[in-house]
Amino acid sequence: MTADSTGSSTGGIASDGTAGAVPEAPASPGSPDELAGLLEGTGYLADPGIATAAFLALRMRRPLFCEGEPGTGKTSLAVALAEALELPLIRLQCHEGIDAGQALYEWDFPRQLLHLRALEAAEGGRLSVDAAEQSLYTERFLLARPLLQALICAPCVLLVDELDRADDEFEAFLLQLLDENAVTIPEYGEVRAETPPLVVLTSNRTREVHDALKRRCLYHWVEHPGFEREVAILRRRIPGIDERLARQLTEAVQRLRSMELLKPPGVAEALDWAQALTALGKDELDAETAATTLGAVLKYSEDLDRVRASLDSLLG
Template structure:
């Protein structure tokens, strides 16, 4: 973990194309220095997942991602046993004339490390230093939160058949949440917390210039200006995030657009808004917005 200061964090992230403000750079630096998980909340598309990716790139560490979903449990996060290989192992023992091997010895040989399928959390402990991204943790349930809290408190897990696996160096853990539900206080207390909001106009223009340098400055500013106006509307089911801004700017560039006009904007809205009702509302307002 070679980042020496908040300024160093911001500079190294910028080298990967990720632009952050002082507050985010500070909490990221503290997470590194204090070896604490970093919990990022915010609207979809504000750069929470991208921060973990940029950190892994800037630190030259592997990024290990655990995508959360409803019903996920510790098995999907920790480990499983390779059942087909275990069956082949038993057949190999029989073929080798070792059918008389004691039952206890045969069972023990089935739970060797070579048959272990490490899932993201266990891999992060085994391969540390690494960046472990626990994405959309708010989609998981209370039991999974409790499991995560236990692992993040000790950075170790116990596999009954093999013993305890403890990270020599705790991984840098980044948890993201779109706040579809409130996380428990116990998990939040274990983490350093930061809310990532949509960037202001000038910062988003910088982001487009950094992440999509092929897009002209004039077109990028037009796109960002319109997106910023859309976020101020209260009738959209899902206001566009930074990811959608970048997608739209790139789509317009691929069409050879140098200046945003009503016709081109209308036919490329699929890169910006993802609900039919939102697209209809935006089309109705586009002419007035482009004239503003």
């Protein structure tokens, strides 16, 4: 990473502060259908709405904000985009209390301290305070966290996952990055991406994300897949699964989603259930098998009790 005369920086730096190679941007797909085909090649079956939203985010160079119930494939979309476009994936997992030090950068304090001691020994105490301070705040001691990595490594896919878990202050912190594809490090200067990363933000809507952030993004509400699409996902992701079993599982999972459960199953849980049944060598979902394997698809004891009491209706 090199700094220009204005104090801004471009180039490559790895997570340990060392220089890294910047990948070349691949050719962009020419249409939503073409992008859907690329995503399908990774195993992600995108419906027209998702494919169009992702295509527009690429073409317009805008962040894509995906909101929806847990397990609808929001995170998987970012992973698939990175694979389909042959770009690095950089992921920031949000959580309560996340701050700039965890998301953007930190200074390597132990190495800075050792550096100061080495300078003192080499200069015999004659080193000026200004010169010593200036030597501390260079890329040599800068530890890049996911947001800074994304600006430096771009083109890439930056996944800001489960933004709703973070607080209002962190949302405000993201605004400069979303607006300008740049961040400012007070001791160092501005770091700006030469090529904007493709930013995918996800939310499970445990709280409302503020309008200021939404205005800077394209928005897409991600639904659970329809019946035929979910069957196709199971058959694509679980090689060798019997079509009859895939259809039985999908019908059962979609009925579970219509029940008043504490945690309705998503696509990830449907895949887990399918893997569990294939591991047991089952080619049919019957009441006994469903009762003993529900732990693959339901995660609360209250939900398990409720569903086991009505297995006949679940299996039709």
